[in-house]
Amino acid sequence: MTTPHAQQASSALPHEPEKATLEGRNKVLGFWLFLGGEAVLFGTLFATFLTLRNQVADGPSASELFSLPITAAATFILLVSSLTSVFAIQAMHRGNRTSLVRWLGLTVLLGLAFLALEIYEFAEYIIHDDYGMTTSAFSSAFYTLVGFHGAHVLFGILWISILIGQLFKKGLTVVTAPKVYVSAMYWHFIDVVWVFIFTVVYLLGKVVG
């Protein structure tokens, strides 16, 4: 005999609700194709950045500009937010909507913290150092690459926030589960791109700027 609690959890939703329907499975597969395309998109931005990284004109070089503590803090925040979105999916697999929404909410808050840090960093360069988009080829490539990643973070924050609203309104079902799963994949991908950004842009900028 199963306990009433276990029975309720198992009968309400299948084990992996995001893969319970053909539509859900297709959504996940299609999203992988999209992420492959995103990898190419960021690849071209990295290519531009790597090509122009030494063309600093009259502006400061990468090693003079960047501050490691801010980058380290941003990296840590985004890494933790990737873990909280893993926990969100695990809560979803347990069929626990309350816990799912809490982990998603925490992910959104960490995303906002990351974004705030990036806005602070850019504002510091632009206002304090008078270092803008048009200062040099290096600055254009830098703001485009890192800003594009920041725009992805912003999009992820809006997306997950809307999903939280939908989870409250429609509940955790085989229709909403694939949406949550796919948004978590997106969030992990943002963190994967950031690994290359902090390595190639910031750390390599400090070493060979």
Added chain:
Amino acid sequence: MTNHDLNDGSAVKHRHRHEGPQKHIIAFVFSIILTLIAFATVAAGGVNIAFTVLLLLVMAVLQVLVQLGYWMHLKDKGHMMPILFMAGGFFVAGLAIIAALYWMWW
């Protein structure tokens, strides 16, 4: 009664087969360690530049593989097409980087 409860517990466990958080926490700790090695090497400075560059790139690739494998489940069974999509994406991205650098500087 005790026997009953035991059976009960294992039955529930078997039907759900939920993975625990351990694997993901290990992946997280790995990512933190790889990140710390990268930042610490740059912050300390004084290390051979070519070696530092190589070390940073290896740390980044390792971390990306850990996150794609564990957090995005590419390591799991039945992920042939997603691996193909991602590998294709990364291949073209790498090609774009090499092409742009070659085109501009050689």
